[in-house]
Amino acid sequence: AGDAAAGKVKAAVCAACHGANGISVNAMWPNLAGQKADYIIKQLKAFKAGTRKDPLMSPQAAQLSDQDIENVAAHFSSLK
Amino acid sequence: AGDAAAGKVKAAVCAACHGANGISVNAMWPNLAGQKADYIIKQLKAFKAGTRKDPLMSPQAAQLSDQDIENVAAHFSSLK
Numbered sequence: 001a002g003d004a005a006a007g008k009v010k011a012a013v014c015a016a017c018h019g020a021n022g023i024s025v026n027a028m029w030p031n032l033a034g035q036k037a038d039y040i041i042k043q044l045k046a047f048k049a050g051t052r053k054d055p056l057m058s059p060q061a062a063q064l065s066d067q068d069i070e071n072v073a074a075h076f077s078s079l080k
Numbered sequence: 081a082g083d084a085a086a087g088k089v090k091a092a093v094c095a096a097c098h099g100a101n102g103i104s105v106n107a108m109w110p111n112l113a114g115q116k117a118d119y120i121i122k123q124l125k126a127f128k129a130g131t132r133k134d135p136l137m138s139p140q141a142a143q144l145s146d147q148d149i150e151n152v153a154a155h156f157s158s159l160k
Contacts, residue, residue, distance in 0.1 A: 029119035038107035052132060 002074025082154025
């Protein structure tokens with residue numbers, strides 16, 4: 001399972017767009033606070049595998065290990 | 081702009097999976113309550129155009145007009 005504390009560290013780069021509190025800074029980028037962890041995992045894996053494409057997200061996801069993905073998902077889903 | 085009241089009516093079918101209050105009933109489906117309206121619009125249009133594919137969402141989006149999409153987005157983003 002995901003480790004939210006490790007995820008918080010890993011998610012420092014995510015916070016630039018998705019907000020340190022998981023409320024995104026731009027109307028076109030999704031809020032992640034309280035989102036379903038499994039949904040976040042599914043989307044990050046899709047970006048990593050290329051079954052879902054986005055110029056910003058694809059390169060980000062490419063650098064994440066499966067454990068990173070679980071940790072980041074645990075982190076964001078734990079935010080209110 | 082979107083009409084949240086009309087969107088609520090149109091979103092009756094969405095509530096089956098995304099929850100009447102926008103908190104989804106399944107870990108693999110995203111919560112939509114309070115999500116960014118423009119992000120919801122962007123994803124529904126992507127599902128409608130096929131640039132994003134999902135066996136459940138693609139057929140749903142195919143039936144929505146652009147106004148429906150704006151209304152549904154206004155509805156879900158207005159939920160807390």
